[in-house]
Amino acid sequence: MQKSLLIDPDKCTSCLQCEMACSFEHEGVFNPARSRIKIFEFEHGKRAVPYTCTQCAEAWCLHACPVEALVRNKTTGAVEVRDEICVGCKVCTIACPFGTVNYNPDSGKVIKCDLCGGDPQCAAACPTEAITYVDSAWTGYERMQAWAVKTDTKAATA
Amino acid sequence: MAWQRKVLRVDLTRGTSRVEPLNMEWANAYIGERGLGTKYLSENMDPKADALGPDNVLIFATGPLTGTMASTSGRYAVLCKGPLTNAIACSNSGGKFGAEMKFAGYDLIILQGRSEKPVYLHIVDDEVEILPADALWGKGVWFTEDWIKNHHGNPNLKVASIGEAGENLVRYACVVNDLHRAAGRSGVGAVMGSKNLKAIACHGTKGVRVDDPKRFMAVVKETHKKLAESGGRKELTKVGTNAMIDVMQEWGGLPTRNFQEVQFEGTGKINPEAAVTPNAHGHVNLITNKACFGCTIACGRIAHIDKEHFTVVNRKEYWHASGGLEYETAYALGPVVGVDDIDALTFANFMMNEHGMDPISFGVTLAAAMEMYEMGVLTREHTDGVELKFGNAEALAVMAEKTGKGEGFGKELGMGSMRLTAKYGHPELFMGVKGQEFAGYDSRALQGMGLGYATSNRGACHLKHDVFGEDMEDISGNNKAQPVKDSQDRVAMIDSTGLCLFTTAGWGVEDFVAQLDAACEGSWTKERCLESGERTWTLERMFNMRAGLTGADDSLPKRLLEDPAPSGNAKGKVAELGKMLPEYYAVRGWTTEGMPTNETLNRLAL
Amino acid sequence: MDYVIVGAGPAGVIAAETLAGLEPGADITLVSGEPEPPYSRMAIPYLLAEDIAEEGTHLRHTAGHYDARGIRVVHERVARLDPAARTLAFEGGGSRTYGKLLLATGAAPVRPPIPGMDLAKVKSCWTLADARQIIAGTKPGDRVVLMGAGFIGCIILEALVARKVKLTVIEMADRMVARMMDKTGGDMIGDWCRGQGVDVMTATRVTGIEEKVDGSLSLSLEGKEPVAADLVVCATGVRSNIGFLEGSGIDTGQGVLIDNYMATNLPDIYAAGDVAQGLDFSTGGHDVHAIQPTASEHGRVAARNMAGHRTAYRGSLVMNTLNTLGLISTSYGLWDGAEGGDEVVSLDRENARYLRLSFQGDVLVGALALGLTQHVGVLRGLIQTKVPLGKWKKVLQDDPHQIMTVYLACVQDATRRRAA
Numbered sequence A: 001m002q003k004s005l006l007i008d009p010d011k012c013t014s015c016l017q018c019e020m021a022c023s024f025e026h027e028g029v030f031n032p033a034r035s036r037i038k039i040f041e042f043e044h045g046k047r048a049v050p051y052t053c054t055q056c057a058e059a060w061c062l063h064a065c066p067v068e069a070l071v072r073n074k075t076t077g078a079v080e081v082r083d084e085i086c087v088g089c090k091v092c093t094i095a096c097p098f099g100t101v102n103y104n105p106d107s108g109k110v111i112k113c114d115l116c117g118g119d120p121q122c123a124a125a126c127p128t129e130a131i132t133y134v135d136s137a138w139t140g141y142e143r144m145q146a147w148a149v150k151t152d153t154k155a156a157t158a
Numbered sequence B: 001m002a003w004q005r006k007v008l009r010v011d012l013t014r015g016t017s018r019v020e021p022l023n024m025e026w027a028n029a030y031i032g033e034r035g036l037g038t039k040y041l042s043e044n045m046d047p048k049a050d051a052l053g054p055d056n057v058l059i060f061a062t063g064p065l066t067g068t069m070a071s072t073s074g075r076y077a078v079l080c081k082g083p084l085t086n087a088i089a090c091s092n093s094g095g096k097f098g099a100e101m102k103f104a105g106y107d108l109i110i111l112q113g114r115s116e117k118p119v120y121l122h123i124v125d126d127e128v129e130i131l132p133a134d135a136l137w138g139k140g141v142w143f144t145e146d147w148i149k150n151h152h153g154n155p156n157l158k159v160a161s162i163g164e165a166g167e168n169l170v171r172y173a174c175v176v177n178d179l180h181r182a183a184g185r186s187g188v189g190a191v192m193g194s195k196n197l198k199a200i201a202c203h204g205t206k207g208v209r210v211d212d213p214k215r216f217m218a219v220v221k222e223t224h225k226k227l228a229e230s231g232g233r234k235e236l237t238k239v240g241t242n243a244m245i246d247v248m249q250e251w252g253g254l255p256t257r258n259f260q261e262v263q264f265e266g267t268g269k270i271n272p273e274a275a276v277t278p279n280a281h282g283h284v285n286l287i288t289n290k291a292c293f294g295c296t297i298a299c300g301r302i303a304h305i306d307k308e309h310f311t312v313v314n315r316k317e318y319w320h321a322s323g324g325l326e327y328e329t330a331y332a333l334g335p336v337v338g339v340d341d342i343d344a345l346t347f348a349n350f351m352m353n354e355h356g357m358d359p360i361s362f363g364v365t366l367a368a369a370m371e372m373y374e375m376g377v378l379t380r381e382h383t384d385g386v387e388l389k390f391g392n393a394e395a396l397a398v399m400a401e402k403t404g405k406g407e408g409f410g411k412e413l414g415m416g417s418m419r420l421t422a423k424y425g426h427p428e429l430f431m432g433v434k435g436q437e438f439a440g441y442d443s444r445a446l447q448g449m450g451l452g453y454a455t456s457n458r459g460a461c462h463l464k465h466d467v468f469g470e471d472m473e474d475i476s477g478n479n480k481a482q483p484v485k486d487s488q489d490r491v492a493m494i495d496s497t498g499l500c501l502f503t504t505a506g507w508g509v510e511d512f513v514a515q516l517d518a519a520c521e522g523s524w525t526k527e528r529c530l531e532s533g534e535r536t537w538t539l540e541r542m543f544n545m546r547a548g549l550t551g552a553d554d555s556l557p558k559r560l561l562e563d564p565a566p567s568g569n570a571k572g573k574v575a576e577l578g579k580m581l582p583e584y585y586a587v588r589g590w591t592t593e594g595m596p597t598n599e600t601l602n603r604l605a606l
Numbered sequence C: 001m002d003y004v005i006v007g008a009g010p011a012g013v014i015a016a017e018t019l020a021g022l023e024p025g026a027d028i029t030l031v032s033g034e035p036e037p038p039y040s041r042m043a044i045p046y047l048l049a050e051d052i053a054e055e056g057t058h059l060r061h062t063a064g065h066y067d068a069r070g071i072r073v074v075h076e077r078v079a080r081l082d083p084a085a086r087t088l089a090f091e092g093g094g095s096r097t098y099g100k101l102l103l104a105t106g107a108a109p110v111r112p113p114i115p116g117m118d119l120a121k122v123k124s125c126w127t128l129a130d131a132r133q134i135i136a137g138t139k140p141g142d143r144v145v146l147m148g149a150g151f152i153g154c155i156i157l158e159a160l161v162a163r164k165v166k167l168t169v170i171e172m173a174d175r176m177v178a179r180m181m182d183k184t185g186g187d188m189i190g191d192w193c194r195g196q197g198v199d200v201m202t203a204t205r206v207t208g209i210e211e212k213v214d215g216s217l218s219l220s221l222e223g224k225e226p227v228a229a230d231l232v233v234c235a236t237g238v239r240s241n242i243g244f245l246e247g248s249g250i251d252t253g254q255g256v257l258i259d260n261y262m263a264t265n266l267p268d269i270y271a272a273g274d275v276a277q278g279l280d281f282s283t284g285g286h287d288v289h290a291i292q293p294t295a296s297e298h299g300r301v302a303a304r305n306m307a308g309h310r311t312a313y314r315g316s317l318v319m320n321t322l323n324t325l326g327l328i329s330t331s332y333g334l335w336d337g338a339e340g341g342d343e344v345v346s347l348d349r350e351n352a353r354y355l356r357l358s359f360q361g362d363v364l365v366g367a368l369a370l371g372l373t374q375h376v377g378v379l380r381g382l383i384q385t386k387v388p389l390g391k392w393k394k395v396l397q398d399d400p401h402q403i404m405t406v407y408l409a410c411v412q413d414a415t416r417r418r419a420a
């Protein structure tokens, strides 16, 4: 069974350990500005929402890519960026309706969550279990998908 | 590695800035943050300079572990000569600003001179701009943060700013970052205000690297675990620092009504239990807890005020959530002024954050004013018609706002307790040391704490030593000098790493050392780290000596030395400073006048 | 079923793959009018900039990708369509029949009707063949004139600068990228380019091009001094490739007219991509959106319908993103404002940051941004889900950069409502 990230914003304290773990895993440096997961805080700190790619079934990013730089990892289900192929055109960044593919001006390529190849470092680092890695069936995945479906151009199958 | 090796120097008089390499020799000797900041301050200014004049230097300093995955890595310190004490001021803060400053590439920001007009600093990585702050002058911290982010269209900016209190040179104005985290004590915000610097806004994308990433991650995994499992940590997460209010109440060390008493009958209405219990309207004060950058403890509280409470009933703008009560705020806005109305305390705390003031100094100053009012020294004429009696929640709320905005009697309260009591002829009612007010621990009930207060380089402070264990074990003044000295050095070291002192709930010195050693080049042993702490402490002391302070300033108020504690565990006891202080000078290797000997200075390579 | 897809750009390739996935074993022929393996025009600028080799422009990289899916790729140019006989005639002679047909022939550049446009040193930049000629025809220091600073022009601009030529941009409209940026944004991009040493002339009309005896070119301009050049790259617009459909009885406007199921007026004939004039999400009308995301969505939805999975298309949202010498700009939907709607603007000219959001009631319907790089996609999310912003609209009005906060608040509120 494939797994996915289950995010529970109510548990998040906005410590950003996840952002550091993510950037360290992918860039070898503690740098939230290059994290694939991002915590958004609002209402004077009352709410904090961790946010990253849901590896949505639609994969808008993947389909929009002109050079097949985005591919689905069959084992983890993650949509991954192939750096050697990405030309940095950023079409995926505007195509993903969740805003979870981002351009990295340092590398001239895009970055997105790849589930760390099946060992998500953000979940490992989270001290409050606001992020866990669980069987897809148990997660709010469907709920996120339901949201995704509203954006879906092919949803209204007659 | 760990350090960014860059210092940003800003000349506010000329309106210029430049980047210079970090002095690595100093970094190796003083680590970072508090220690390194102290070294840079000592080398960059004359300690005799007027604290509120252009020759004072203001330094924002991060540590080598700031912005790393070490838990609580969000700390930075603000240093300068303090306007409350005329001694060195060093206040540290959490939140996210410190890490952001590091991500922008700077270990330290040094601010010199004075801008002619109000300005703020806008930093995005290598781009540094000094911009006009006309739109912000006269505004609070919350407005300032929102405005700057909005103005630059950049929600990623982190902002450290002063409120009206800093502008008005309230002697205990603080620097507030991320809406409700503050470099709170000693008036560093007034110094920022005196320089006409409203804010520093910063965003960085450079990240922080460590020397041995693999080892560092292994060490961090261990230290995270250790902290997670510690009981003290669990308490901080669940209850927050205000867990202490019940402990101090029980012990009889909770300063009440300007230290006339040591236990407060209203504690049950403002303790953590009260914060989670619905009131008559079903309103619950506490909403959630919140972490600073990198922090796996999350002791911060987010609270809101009952909409029907008198402080906000007609003021919708204060209905939102914001920083809630910590122990020190609860003490200083509660027992010490005799108020037990949790919403009034929360409102006063909002005022502290919004207008940028240290709640401890404010509360203790208000307490002295209340005592003078009850004595008849102050009357309604002085207090804008407010009945300034202990326990008056309305007086607390009104004066918090007036002080923040610099209105009426608030201006007088803004002088701080020492200056206010002197002005009205009752200096003995000042509850503090070297001009700075006491935190929420009574020196008669915690003897080591008293010695720590008296010798703290920034004036009365509970955060520069840690002898709770010893104090609770032995209620007398015996055998306190050594542990006070040791913990002062240890804390100075911890304050220099970029991590938070509260991690000591689960960590020992070796844990800080292990993280430093993996993150920084070179070999960092326990001895080296502790010696660095002692060096920092001694350098702070030397700064103060050069500023004109003497051993005579290592004192406590007469009330604590002569009036016995009226109740609690220490009932009948007074602070035994006279006995402890000479012992302390001796273990420090200082003369009987409290001056470090040449031998000591040489040993520490000073 | 015998599926024939004419055109091997993204629309055609994605349609072929979708068909193969829905109907394993189906007979699928992909007709490419160009000799190379199916490639992406969008990648051409990176080829010009020498960031990638030609293979880097290919739509698919795995050897045997098409064969493995039962997709036959043939290289022919279709000359005529005979719907009655269900037959396609090829330019090189020969023909073939089809069961179901997808027209995905894309678009081709158009040149203004002025003298000199047929000179050898006046190039378009549309195909790999064009790109090879531009690469061969430019060396560092050459004077190159780029005619047209529309979306495609601006993308090429970046690549030409990377080739270190001395560049002059001439645009007829009063600003750059007039079809994706308002005056403010277009001018900011113009200023940015000038700041980086590119000569930009807007509101300037080229009236003719001549070749001088020394082999150099001279462009005459209306009311201005002529400009000399070693090479001219023309990017003055494109038109759907519908010429070969003349006489077939297919309804066309600017492109091939299609219904909400991507079908043309003729049975079993569909159209997708730059050649199709399809449903516009924002206006409800029909329009040619010559952009990659539309081509890929069209291709997928057309294939589903061709395979009998009746799927309504919700319309394509205009979206563009451009990197002009480091300045990133983006636009979505009704970025120039909606009728009867309102908007909020945040502008910081000095730091080249600009954000303009257009609302209809409390729904976001368009957006335009300069200098925004993180989480840009949520603008699409908000526009395309038509989520009512409610009280959060006020937050955006106070600070439009709170877009992510507002987006998350809306998602959270929606999920909570659904959970309740």
Ligand SMILES: Cc1cc2nc3c(=O)[nH]c(=O)nc-3n(C[C@H](O)[C@H](O)[C@H](O)COP(=O)(O)OP(=O)(O)OC[C@H]3O[C@@H](n4cnc5c(N)ncnc54)[C@H](O)[C@@H]3O)c2cc1C
Binding pocket: A089, A091, C006, C007, C008, C009, C010, C011, C012, C031, C032, C033, C034, C040, C041, C042, C043, C044, C045, C076, C077, C078, C079, C104, C105, C106, C107, C125, C126, C127, C152, C155, C156, C241, C244, C272, C273, C274, C275, C289, C290, C291, C292, C293, C295, C320, C321
């Ligand atoms: C330089 C450049 C940069 C671009 N950058 C962007 C960008 O950044 N973002 C964006 O969204 N879009 C961009 N575009 C536009 C984008 O490439 C097109 O929208 C997209 O290619 C359209 O896909 P399509 O499949 O409809 O048509 P095309 O990709 O044009 O493919 C059409 C296919 O049909 C074939 N064909 C045409 N006529 C015939 C015929 N008679 N017989 C047989 N075959 C025929 C062609 O050979 C080709 O294989 C760019 C285009 C160019 C040229």
Ligand code: SF4
Binding pocket: A053, A054, A055, A056, A057, A058, A059, A060, A061, A062, A079, A095, A096, A097, A098, A099, A100, A101, A112
């Ligand atoms: S990046 Fe966006 S489009 Fe791509 S898989 Fe993730 S959520 Fe889907």
Ligand code: SF4
Binding pocket: A021, A022, A023, A025, A035, A036, A037, A052, A112, A113, A114, A115, A116, A119, A120, A121, A122, A123
């Ligand atoms: S799973 Fe990995 S890549 Fe994805 S957000 Fe978490 S740490 Fe980052």
Ligand code: SF4
Binding pocket: A011, A012, A013, A014, A015, A016, A017, A018, A019, A039, A050, A125, A126, A127, A128, A129, A130, A131
């Ligand atoms: S690590 Fe967990 S608690 Fe901390 S910010 Fe990330 S999701 Fe929130």
